[in-house]
Amino acid sequence: MPSLNWSAIDTVLLDMDGTLLDLHFDNHFWLEHLPQRYAEHHGVTRAQADAELLPLFRDHAGQLNWYCLDFWSRELKLSIRDLKREVAHLIALRPDADTFLAALRNAGKRVVLITNAHRDSLSLKMERIELAPYFERLISSHDYGFPKEDPQFWQALHADLGFDPARALFIDDSLPILRSARAFGIGHLLAVREPDSRQGPKDTAEFAAVEDYRALLDGLHP
Structure with missing residues (x-):
């Protein structure tokens, strides 16, 4: 686990899914629940549903549409909001994330x-987990x-918040996003070792990774 120089950090930027919340909900929704409901709604087999959906997912990965419920509701002719509520009981906090936030x-x-x-x-997630x-x-x-x-996200964020990038810590489970933040000049970066509790640890490449949020509390004083 990395040790952080908290005296050099003023702003803490935190991702949600896979960082504070277990990514299992999202993976289960997009890879299991949605394809099953899509198959039922459109009268195709589950294998056909996967064959239709997976190329679409690949085409839009990393773009704003990939994260947009309105886009997918239109594209798939399903209410993504309603389908997410069907499995909302799977939304869960990662261990000790709330302890870290309180500190x-x-x-x-x-x-x-x-x-x-x-x-x-x-x-929906803030309804289930009061963060x-x-x-x-x-x-x-x-x-x-x-x-x-x-890169334009980071420019907009900086213009909005007016923070010093060199004195900011950013934690995220996505390596492309961490690289984008690094290119912008965010001074302190951490990946997440196990964003999905059902899939085990992952390789975080050149980034040090959070394994236990309690371990980051060293030197973080009121």
């Missing part, structure tokens, strides 16, 4: 959630019109 707040750090999730997804009070702002990339993978 950041007590230490007087500026804490902002930045997610690619659509506002409707964000609202909003820990944050100064809850920002969806849809607010700016660019996903976090895009």
